Amino acid sequence: MVSETDLIYGKPASRLVEGHPIGNGRMGMLVWTTPDALQFQINRVDVFAVNRNAAGARFPGRKHRLWLERWRPASLHLRG
Numbered sequence: 001m002v003s004e005t006d007l008i009y010g011k012p013a014s015r016l017v018e019g020h021p022i023g024n025g026r027m028g029m030l031v032w033t034t035p036d037a038l039q040f041q042i043n044r045v046d047v048f049a050v051n052r053n054a055a056g057a058r059f060p061g062r063k064h065r066l067w068l069e070r071w072r073p074a075s076l077h078l079r080g
Helices: 054-058 062-079
Strands: 020-023 027-034 037-044
Antiparallel strands (some): 020 027
């Protein structure tokens, strides 16, 4: 059964700009697909120094470290 609040897609999002955003206002994720993988980008409002959030200045370089320490190895692991 489909309700008036259900989202229905005719095909998967194939580009980042077509991705489906999900989140809770503090942390969010954008999900899309490529021919061989499910892709996602995770963001948090208080981590990235480029935001106008004063708390972001406490984490210089955090985005790069998170990528190197966690996301890149996880991505490589998922790809096999």
